[in-house]
Amino acid sequence: MSTARARPVSEGPSPRVMPSAVSAAPKIAASLAITLVLLVTRSPLERWMGLHMLVQIPVLLALGLVVAPRETAVTRAVQRWNRYGAAGLLLAFALVSVWMVPRMLDAAADSMPIDVIKALSLVCAGVIARVSWRNAPTSVRVFAVGNGAWMTATVGMLLLDAPGRLCVSYGIRDQLFTGYGLLAVSLLGGAALSIDLLRGNLTAVAAR
Amino acid sequence: MHWRGVVGLTIAVAASATVLAVATRGFRVFTTDAARADAVRVRPIAVPDVALLDMHGTPQSVAQDGRSTIVDFVYTRCPSLCGTLGSVYQRLQSEIVRRNAGDRVRLLTISFDPAWDTPERLRYYAIAMHPDPAIWSVTTVANPSTLSPLLDAFGVRVLADGTNGFVHNAALHVVNAKGQLVSIHPLASSSASRRDAPGGDAVASRSVDALDEVIAQALDAAIAHAPPRRLVVQP
DSSP states (O other), rough: OOOOOOOOGGSSSOHHHHHHHHHHHHHHHHHHHHHHHHHHHHHHHHSSHHHIIIIIIHHHHHHHHHHHHOOOHHHHHHHHTTTGGGGHHHHHHHHHTTTTTTHHHHHHHOOHHHHHHHHHHHHHHHHHHHHHHHHHHHHHHHHHHHHHHHHHHHHHHHHOOOOOOOOOSOOOHHHHHHHHHHHHHHHHHHHHHHHHHHHHHHHHHHOO | HHHHHHHHHHHHHHHHHHHHHHHHHTTTTOHHHHHHHHHHHOOOEEOOOEEEETTTOOEEEOOOTEEEEEEEETTTTOSHHHHHHHHHHHHHHHHHHHHTTTTTTEEEESOOTTTTOOHHHHHHHHHOOOTTTTTTTEESSGGGGGHHHHHHHHHHOOOEESSSSSEEEEOOOOOOOOSEEEEEETTTTTGGGGTTTTHHHHHHHTHHHHHHHHHHHHHHHHHHHHHHHOOOOOO
């Protein structure tokens, strides 16, 4: 699901001196600019299902992961409602799943307002996922990675297995390409995150 | 007690379920076609009263002479899906005759390619399809600028396929005598559109029963939405 670095759970709050809002400003500005660029280029990006699902949506999600705030008093207060990161990860999954539904892909490709909602919800999903990941013990992280890979693979197989076109905006070849693409993403992403998870966990064990 | 964690998780579960339920209209519909069929069933929508021309150049309307109309959209050069629609319409026509429902239901084929499908070319299509003029009209729009609002109202999306043809969704649309779209019956698998894909022919042959079911449902809906038959008292 993400490129979020698996920071050791036992590390605790980072001793940062600079107020995080100031240090994060360029990152947030850059992400806003990229989001705007993605919305301006929505017409070519959404003409093909492959670009829509395998490029635009992942980039929006990744933007959220990048702009997610560092640990502060505010995030710590929020985290008390997000024990083990479970609530946040669930919500992030739901927000991403919505845009895997064929009719929502059609709706986003058709309508600018819905596309703006899509962009915002995906960036939010990224932010929520990153913040929750930090709070999640290894068991929840393993579950999240497995679930994300499984979900992506399922959507890919549904696209491949459908008897006809699922989106009125996209042709059958586009759908098959996207199906194989999602399978590849789930395999590679799942493997990469598993390795990352394993390594982060080993570091934590070594640090103990 | 970590009550905050429990409350947070509960809220997240509720929010996730709500968001997904809205996106799928209660976990029932996943495609645009199905969502539209579902919406129309609940609330019929008025379709624009567009001037049509049949293969003899005679003006036609979407809703006319007090009958229900089953509408489909084709282009006559179509190598695949429209052929399926054509044979579906031939079966609908013989079923209408068999049920003696010709005074309550009519069939209307509209070409979305008026530039190519002139009345003359529609005649070639008719030669292949054998429409009974009392039941089945083969038409296109009289004015190409009216096509886009018409397709929007019916939820038909036409995409260029890159080889001088079109990709389009196919359904049987039932319009009542007042010109309201009252039900949509998607040709579920769009079987022919899959022919170019691996395993496509297997899919096409499997869906014959499904087609029969769609035909029966569309005709039942059209008859149900037709005004009651006037009783003619024999002397």
